[in-house]
Amino acid sequence: MAAGVWAVALVCVLLPAAAPGMVVGLWMAxxxxxxxxxxxxxxxIAGALPLLAxxxxxxxVVATHAAVAEGDRAAARELAAQPGRVVEATVTLTTKVRQxxxxxxxxxxxxxxxxxxxEIPLRVPLTISIEPDQLRDGPALDLGSVVTVRxxxxxxxxxxxxxxxxFAGRGEVVRGxxxxxxxxxxxxxxxxxxxVAGLPEPGAGLLPGLAVGDDRGVFEELDAAMxxxxxxxxxxxxxxxxxLVVGIAFAAAAAMRMPRAMRxxxxxxxxxxxxxxxxxxxxxxxxxxxxxIAMLGVLLGRTGAGAAALGGAVVVLLTLxxxxxTTYGFALSALATAALxxxxxxxxxxxxxxxxxxxxxxxxxxxxxxxVCGPILVLLSPQVSAYGVVANMIAAPAAPSxxxxxxxxxxxxxxxxxxxxxxxxxxxxxxxxxxxxxxFARLPVATVPWWxxxxxxxxxxxxxxxxxxxxxxxGRVRAGVRRASLVxxxxxxxxxxxxxxxxxxxxxxxxxRDWSIAMCDIGQGDAVLLRSEGATMLVDTGxxxxxxxxxxxxxxxxxxxxxxxxxxxxDHVGGVDAVADRAEAVLHGPVGADGRGWLExxxxxxxxxxxVGMSGSLGAARWRVLWPKRDSRAFPEGNDASVVLEIAGGTxxxxxxxxxxxxxxxxALRGSGALAARFDVVKVAHHGSADxxxxxxxxxxxxxxxxxxxxxNDYGHPADGILAELRSLGTTITRTDQDGLVLVGRSADGxxxxxxxxxxxxxxAG
Numbered sequence: 001m002a003a004g005v006w007a008v009a010l011v012c013v014l015l016p017a018a019a020p021g022m023v024v025g026l027w028m029a030x031x032x033x034x035x036x037x038x039x040x041x042x043x044x045i046a047g048a049l050p051l052l053a054x055x056x057x058x059x060x061v062v063a064t065h066a067a068v069a070e071g072d073r074a075a076a077r078e079l080a081a082q083p084g085r086v087v088e089a090t091v092t093l094t095t096k097v098r099q100x101x102x103x104x105x106x107x108x109x110x111x112x113x114x115x116x117x118x119e120i121p122l123r124v125p126l127t128i129s130i131e132p133d134q135l136r137d138g139p140a141l142d143l144g145s146v147v148t149v150r151x152x153x154x155x156x157x158x159x160x161x162x163x164x165x166x167f168a169g170r171g172e173v174v175r176g177x178x179x180x181x182x183x184x185x186x187x188x189x190x191x192x193x194x195x196v197a198g199l200p201e202p203g204a205g206l207l208p209g210l211a212v213g214d215d216r217g218v219f220e221e222l223d224a225a226m227x228x229x230x231x232x233x234x235x236x237x238x239x240x241x242x243x244l245v246v247g248i249a250f251a252a253a254a255a256m257r258m259p260r261a262m263r264x265x266x267x268x269x270x271x272x273x274x275x276x277x278x279x280x281x282x283x284x285x286x287x288x289x290x291x292x293i294a295m296l297g298v299l300l301g302r303t304g305a306g307a308a309a310l311g312g313a314v315v316v317l318l319t320l321x322x323x324x325x326t327t328y329g330f331a332l333s334a335l336a337t338a339a340l341x342x343x344x345x346x347x348x349x350x351x352x353x354x355x356x357x358x359x360x361x362x363x364x365x366x367x368x369x370x371x372v373c374g375p376i377l378v379l380l381s382p383q384v385s386a387y388g389v390v391a392n393m394i395a396a397p398a399a400p401s402x403x404x405x406x407x408x409x410x411x412x413x414x415x416x417x418x419x420x421x422x423x424x425x426x427x428x429x430x431x432x433x434x435x436x437x438x439x440f441a442r443l444p445v446a447t448v449p450w451w452x453x454x455x456x457x458x459x460x461x462x463x464x465x466x467x468x469x470x471x472x473x474x475g476r477v478r479a480g481v482r483r484a485s486l487v488x489x490x491x492x493x494x495x496x497x498x499x500x501x502x503x504x505x506x507x508x509x510x511x512x513r514d515w516s517i518a519m520c521d522i523g524q525g526d527a528v529l530l531r532s533e534g535a536t537m538l539v540d541t542g543x544x545x546x547x548x549x550x551x552x553x554x555x556x557x558x559x560x561x562x563x564x565x566x567x568x569x570x571d572h573v574g575g576v577d578a579v580a581d582r583a584e585a586v587l588h589g590p591v592g593a594d595g596r597g598w599l600e601x602x603x604x605x606x607x608x609x610x611x612v613g614m615s616g617s618l619g620a621a622r623w624r625v626l627w628p629k630r631d632s633r634a635f636p637e638g639n640d641a642s643v644v645l646e647i648a649g650g651t652x653x654x655x656x657x658x659x660x661x662x663x664x665x666x667x668a669l670r671g672s673g674a675l676a677a678r679f680d681v682v683k684v685a686h687h688g689s690a691d692x693x694x695x696x697x698x699x700x701x702x703x704x705x706x707x708x709x710x711x712x713n714d715y716g717h718p719a720d721g722i723l724a725e726l727r728s729l730g731t732t733i734t735r736t737d738q739d740g741l742v743l744v745g746r747s748a749d750g751x752x753x754x755x756x757x758x759x760x761x762x763x764x765a766g
Contacts, residue, residue, distance in 0.1 A: 005058055079113055090148045091146070096142060129168065135147075135173070202222045224441065245271055328376065339371065351363055516746055525543045537561060568588075587643065595637075659686075
């Protein structure tokens with residue numbers, strides 16, 4: 001039933017126009033079945049049809065919820081649709097605050113929206129992005145806070161719970177987290193900033209994530225390593241955490257000889273406090289609801305299978321919030337739990353043919369989770385962890401002790417000596433997990449490239465099903481299915497090996513050799529190579545060393561004559577380890593709090609602090625720094641102080657690389673008189689964000705625009721406004737999320753040519 005309800009929720013939130021029809025059809029079918037059962041009085045298959053009637057009715061409730069909500073959601077989209085309209089909202093935060101790059105991101109509900117002179121009472125969910133310096137000083141910003149924001153808005157993606165994404169240029173916290181939410185916020189902040197602050201890394205930054213789901217202290221390299229080694233789920237509070245909390249509370253109540261009802265009430269009260277402490281993220285509410293259903297079964301004396309509790313939790317939550325159906329955290333949490341309940345046991349039985357039972361059980365749990373969750377994960381990142389199962393076998397047993405001890409340290413902060421002692425004990429398993437992640441992430445071939453999108457999801461699901469068929473005991477699978485599965489696995493292994501080869505030694509053979517500019521497909525970030533007469537420059541490194549290394553290997557680049565780090569955001573410097581000690585010199589923007597550490601990772605080389613007027617040669621080409629001004633007070637560091645370069649000569653078309661400049665700094669650059677000529681190629685600023693100065697692009701009038709952007713990113717990049725502006729200028733647009741690797745050269749008549757790894761998407765006819 002849960003799968004059917006989930007399918008209905010997916011259709012209703014992805015295709016809102018279909019929801020009213022589904023409401024009518026589902027309710028009519030449910031009523032018809034109930035009437036049929038009442039008339040026939042059990043003479044049909046009484047066990048199946050009542051359940052089907054309930055499933056149809058529940059699905060009808062889900063569809064009704066989505067259909068009723070669509071009215072306000074459509075009105076909100078219409079309010080924000082007018083170009084240039086400023087939207088203002090008072091929002092109550094429903095999630096914790098995340099910092100991504102320079103901006104704070106959070107979700108919240110608003111009771112009314114204001115756009116221009118229009119003020120409409122709408123209760124709709126929003127996602128807010130605001131830079132910290134645009135938020136006026138006031139109470140704490142956390143779950144339960146009320147904040148007033150003002151800025152431009154864009155519609156959320158299809159199926160996303162937030163109907164609008166509001167990019168706020170101004171904001172004010174009206175009220176901090178109230179009552180118990182304020183207490184929990186203080187506990188989280190104290191745990192991160194006081195209790196674990198003096199402990200060594202990587203255990204210190206990881207411990208709050210393991211204990212209370214707060215990953216603010218996880219530094220970039222550790223975060224990437226946790227994802228590469230398939231250990232990031234340990235910092236997302238899930239069923240294991242809730243089971244530990246409920247189990248400890250229930251056992252404590254039993255030790256005090258409380259009656260069963262009081263034990264259940266104490267366990268549920270503790271669970272509720274735990275949810276507020278870790279914040280009600282989708283995976284948390286799924287786990288908590290499942291635990292609450294299990295406790296209700298204990299109270300009624302009807303303990304049942306975990307699969308039934310999981311199904312009940314999914315149905316209840318989708319009824320209350322159909323948009324959870326498209327939430328990755330909710331889907332991964334539910335699928336991982338289903339894998340542990342339904343697949344891990346049969347896999348262990350199959351593996352027992354070749355190894356002791358204890359080893360088979362140790363392998364089957366992470367293997368089952370990886371098989372089931374892998375197809376969803378490749379939608380987020382098109383790669384598969386090569387060592388995920390082994391890393392989980394080594395690291396996961398340390399998680400429970402880190403969770404319990406860390407949580408106690410967080411709750412008992414009022415007794416500093418006790419809290420610090422507990423945190424010190426919890427640091428040991430936390431450091432073990434962190435070092436395990438770093439070790440496996442640094443091993444060769446830590447990830448295997450995979451196809452992205454729906455094709456990659458279906459292909460990995462098929463490969464996983466084939467692996468399950470091969471590993472299960474022979475009696476569970478027909479011989480023909482097993483043979484077909486072996487063929488599928490052989491094909492997958494061959495294609496994966498070929499893909500790895502194309503990313504390695506055979507890579508240079510798959511792309512034109514006479515390119516002058518290459519924009520690497522490294523996800524949400526920039527990495528641009530420029531080449532002239534054997535000399536090579538790299539402008540920024542993207543966020544991921546592995547992806548950058550793949551691009552350099554494919555293009556046959558071993559050494560760099562110049563590395564340019566325009567500024568020190570992760571999406572521009574996170575891949576610097578891939579070029580450590582490979583650059584003759586590093587030209588960089590203003591060095592802020594984090595910049596020095598990134599420069600040290602570039603290796604033993606010559607560092608140059610870039611400023612207006614600097615110039616140099618790259619083979620037959622000449623480059624010049626147009627921005628930033630030295631010691632600028634208006635733009636001291638960050639996006640608006642990005643290094644801006646122009647380069648031309650030899651086979652390199654006249655090219656302008658704009659870093660992450662925003663509209664104000666672009667306008668200042670335009671007014672400086674530095675842009676003396678039109679450009680053949682422009683690297684669009686800030687991944688095509690909405691914060692652009694159209695006059696700069698009209699002045700440059702590029703024939704070709706390069707946009708480095710990740711597929712399905714959370715920022716709305718590239719924005720419709722800059723795309724429309726470039727099209728109005730007759731500019732050819734390339735973007736790595738659609739085109740993959742982009743290569744540019746110069747033809748005999750001087751015009752730039754472009755090669756795309758993937759053909760551009762076809763426009764619909766008509």
